[in-house]
Amino acid sequence: MLSVDSHLWLPFTQMQSFDAGRRTFVRGAGTTLTDARGHRVFDATSSIWTIVHGHAHPRIVEAISRQAAELDHATTLGATNPAAEALADRLCGISGMDYAFFGGDGASAIEAALKMSLQYWQNVGQPQRKRFVRLTDAYHGDTTGAMSLSDIPVFKQRFADVLFESVPYDRFRERLGDDVAGIVVEPLVQAAAGMRLVPLEVYAGLRERDALLIVDEIATGFGRTGTMFAYQQLGLEPDLLCVGKGLSGGVLALSATLARRPVYEAFLGEPGESLHFFHGHSFAGNPIACAAGSASLDCFEEERTLDRVAGLARHTAIGLERFRSHPLVREVRAAGLMIGIELRSEAIPARGFASAAWRVAEGLYESGHFTRPIGDVVQLVPPLSSRPDEIDAFFEALTRELERCA
Ligand SMILES: Cc1ncc(COP(=O)(O)O)c(C=O)c1O
Missing domain, CATH: 3.90.1150.10 (Aspartate Aminotransferase, domain 1)
Structure with a gap:
């Protein structure tokens, strides 16, 4: 104590x-x-x-202990493991996305999405796309990039001097410039703003866009708003989808940045071309956390x-x-x-x-x-x-x- x-x-x-x-x-x-x-x-x-x-769900507890005894951890820098493969498959199956890039806390999924967007535009020859657009009252986590995308003063004002500027998406009918890399949105509800409900017309404006659409489902994902993901109620087609918190059933630090195929393919090339994604964390794709994630998805199916x-x-x-x-x-x-x-x-x-x-x-x-x-x-x-x-x-x-x- x-x-x-x-x-x-x-x-x-x-x-x-x-x-x-x-x-x-x-x-x-x-x-x-x-x-x-x-x-x-x-x-x-x-x-x-x-x-x-719920806490200590027997299926998740059992999956964690079985996985811990079999393969507790192995780096995913240039290597893979069956638990991470299995969860990536299932996540893509339920979300309609194509690839899963794993991280730890939610903010690390946001940081990965930011850097993925910047490098994507470099790889496809539009390096001028560097700016990010965000919603009023946004919150995306406490790391420096995530804070830069946030809009709630109490979470960012002390650190304002080292943050980069993000553009508010209030005037959502305006066309965005060709310097915008990504538009980051929380779907349906902004939890950290006190469960603020976002006016639906904000999302309507997002269907026509050139920049990447990054949907932050870290708080809303995994059933909390009634559907597996809140964006599914809004008719959005994310290019990148960030999940965390409930991904492991909520019991271990695990997040993921899910990407659509065209984004992923922009990172493919010969070894010497240096097109691959320059980002990674030590515990990305940790087998125990991924096993918990798959067990949580089993619970969704078995317990309806x-x-x-x-x-x-x-x-x-x-x-x-x-x-x-x-x-x-x-x-x-x-x-x-x-x-x-x-x-x-x-x-x-x-x-x-x-x-x-x-x-x-x-x-x-x-x-x-x-x-x-x-x-x-x-x-x-x-x-x-x-x-x-x-x-x-x-x-x-x-x-x-x-x-x-x-
Ligand atoms: C919408 C949203 N994005 C990102 C985050 C950051 O997640 P984490 O605290 O796991 O870094 C949060 C945390 O509350 C959140 O609500």
């Missing part, structure tokens, strides 16, 4: 006030995390949009997960109704099982917490629901394996908490 003299430094966490006594997780099973006090909480954000079929999500999303939409007219709620946003409930923070005293939403989240934790606010937004992005009564219990706890905090 983390103590005052712990050596652990946590992401996006003020360590001075962090209380390890209340947030040290020692066990995960199904939709529940257990902390060191023995307090059990519903993992209402799926551990920030990662866990898909997408059918289940459709039912659960309908149930959730009904439960959400009560918040739409709630005096302490500004707005309710939902896309499948990605839900944001924006509070009227001015009407709720923060009482020593960072914000009203943090105060509400703290109360929820004590009543057995672990969520993390985004600004004034209370989020619910449950594991796809959640039961309807777990969603109901979350809504009841939130209703009680709003009454208590008012």
Whole structure:
């Protein structure tokens, strides 16, 4: 357990006030995390949009342990392995893409997509295409390239001096110049912007374009919005598709940049031509993570997960109704099982917490629901394996908490 003299430094966490006594997780099973006090909480954000079929799903646990005993790791720099091959095949099968380039966290899939786009245009003789276009309120991760594509000040303003400029895609009916390498979009919902729903007309403008279309499914992929990938609801044809988080079932760091054949083919040539992709990470295509990914896709088939999500999303939409007219709620946003409930923070005293939403989240934790606010937004992005009564219990706890905090 983390103590005052712990050596652990946590992401996006003020360590001075962090209380390890209340947030040290020692066990995960199904939709529940257990902390060191023995307090059990519903993992209402799926551990920030990662866990898909619940914690410690037996099929995924078994695949990981079998693969670890057989081939734990082997570099994929100029080598391959059956687990990575198998997952690449299956990913291309379900996404309609043609090739999978593996990375680790989501941001590494975005970095690969950026560099792949730049080198693609060099390889096909249009090296002037260097600029990237992004949506309003975009978020694509915390590495330097990914931050450059993001639009939310809190995530990038401290580092603005070393970022490159990206172009907002607000005026989506305007023609883009021939210096644009790629247009990067989150499909349907922008999770880090507080589950912001993107106006659909934004995507309509993307069908006619010269630049590469890069779709970031890192948060939305693997069933969260009702379809395997959110872009499938929008009629988009990505040139590059970034996946992460839920790719391994959400249990190991694994991401991928999926490419269409014409992009891949631009990197083919004789050894001396140096056309191959100049990018790679040590753990790309790690067999254990890939085995977990294939086991997760097995679960989707065997447990008919997408059918289940459709039912659960309908149930959730009904439960959400009560918040739409709630005096302490500004707005309710939902896309499948990605839900944001924006509070009227001015009407709720923060009482020593960072914000009203943090105060509400703290109360929820004590009543057995672990969520993390985004600004004034209370989020619910449950594991796809959640039961309807777990969603109901979350809504009841939130209703009680709003009454208590008012
Ligand atoms: C849409 C989107 N893209 C990229 C990322 C970055 O993923 P990671 O945190 O795994 O680097 C996130 C993370 O929340 C995300 O929501």
